[in-house]
Amino acid sequence: MSLGPDPRSLCERYTDETYARMRDDHARTCAYEQAIKAVASGRVCLDIGTGALGLLAVMAARAGAAHVYAIEANAQAYAAAVQTVADLQLSDRVTVLQGYSTDVQLPRRVDLLLHEILGEIAGAEGVVVAVRDAAKRHLATTTRVLSSATATAATDASAGDSESAAESAAVAPAIVSIPVRARTLLAPAEFPGAHYFASLPFPMLAAPGATVLKLPSLPRDVLLAAPQTFEDLRFDAAAPEGVHDVTLEFVLERPGALRGLALHVEVFMTDADASVPDVSSAQPGSHWPNVFMLLSEELQVEAGKRVVVRACARLETDQPLYTFEVEVCGKPVGARMHYPDNLVPGAAPGDVQDLGRRNGRRI
Ligand SMILES: C[S@@+](CC[C@H](N)C(=O)[O-])C[C@H]1O[C@@H](n2cnc3c(N)ncnc32)[C@H](O)[C@@H]1O
Structure with a gap:
């Protein structure tokens, strides 16, 4: 593996x-x-x-x-x-x-x-x-x-x-x-519905059992709360942090079927503290895909519920590694998720298996 x-x-x-x-x-x-x-x-x-x-x-x-x-x-x-x-x-x-x-x-x-x-x-x-x-x-x-x-x-x-x-x-x-800064944000999310996959110009493929999906655009209507930053790379002194251990707390804005974490990247060119990033992978037309970290189980959640995400990034070595763990009301949901996805023997992240055909079905 x-x-x-x-x-x-x-x-x-x-x-x-x-x-x-x-x-x-x-x-x-x-x-x-x-x-x-x-x-x-x-x-x-x-x-x-x-x-x-x-x-x-x-x-x-x-x-x-x-x-x-x-x-x-x-x-x-x-x-x-x-x-x-x-x-x-x-x-x-x-x-x-x-x-x-x-x-x-x-x-x-x-x-x-x-x-x-x-x-x-x-x-x-x-x-x-x-x-x-x-x-x-x-x-x-x-x-x-x-x-x-x-x-x-x-x-x-x-x-x-x-x-x-x-x-x-x-x-x-x-x-x-x-750039002077780049950061990655995440939000608890539902699985994108049939309308999302139907809107794509090509079928979505993912490895069986994969925990990482790469979506060509961020389906904003699946987000259950506003995204928060878990990785913040400050290049202003050309010394970005190599270790990021972050615990994020979300209060869900609406009920839904929690199925994973939707990620996107934001880039600041010259002003690290600008209120709006210069570039965001959540914007239509971005060449960066949006990562969806897929939980191994789905959980029905109500508005106002507290979701805690523990995100760890280890970036100081030749192989950057990320892990994500999700808890709702103090109880773990699904297994720990990894990026790159090393849970599927022999499969590269985003490899084969037709996800488009499962359009919208909860998996
Ligand atoms: C995302 S592309 C960007 C290409 C171009 N700079 C642009 O903005 O369109 C990244 C390029 O950097 C190269 N690359 C990535 N890390 C590198 C490194 N540490 N040293 C040399 N080349 C690297 C890759 O092979 C690839 O050609």
Whole structure:
């Protein structure tokens, strides 16, 4: 029995089609472009996971970055990015490097990290390890010290650098990472009904016994309470937390058949404390699927009932892992759920078995 794909092997799954789909996710791409235009001018940038289109690297070069280093693990995407950069006559301003970012050495330090290595659960594609590593080995210390709140994390990240403490104390530009924050929210939910599956352009597939479903959009009418954050990745000091243990309490807004947890991701480009995220996977048109963690049993619940969700994220290793446990009125509902889903021998999360045909039936 194996866990789901680790972040390194996920890099091999990207294709021309997935890069085009991400580019055409208008809300996401425009939000990155706007943020990069506002921040990258005159700075040396590192784009972690540049993809076949070198998307963020090209944006930064066009925004007047002093130089851009762009790292890509996928060999085909790397070759395509080199070609794209050459075709755009940006080869003197963008250096594309092949490899997994934690293995790659840069010729100099940078002032700004760019990255879109966020998963359908934000930390699932290894962004925490990649950003922490980039902060330590590639980010100039002068750009890291922002405020007393972030100074400790930045200093930790720079331990062992040859750059001086005096340099660290210099006043610095406020943004060291685009995005500056990504978070994942969850809400107790019913199983989507027949109308939801009927609205999809293709049938939904899931492994028999799977605990993880990937829905192309968030069916908001299944939520039994407003979503709450369980994973909050703050990149403002380029030192996102690797361990998240959160207990969330929901008071149900309506009665229903509790069947799982509906998750979505929100991204903040330059203002970590903005009241509205720049990008949300709950918005129509998002390329990120919405994860539905499926409980092993269904429970009829009344409005006003208290549902407690214990969510744990372990993101500091090469294999990010999440677990979720649900309680209603102090009693566990179903078994503990895992992401990636390792409960089904031999099955990858989201694999085969027709769920569309079970349209709307409670399972
Ligand atoms: C979600 S795609 C984003 C591509 C592009 N930056 C964009 O925004 O459209 C993530 C890309 O990063 C690569 N990748 C993920 N983690 C990486 C890492 N730590 N080092 C190098 N490449 C990575 C993947 O192979 C993939 O090409």
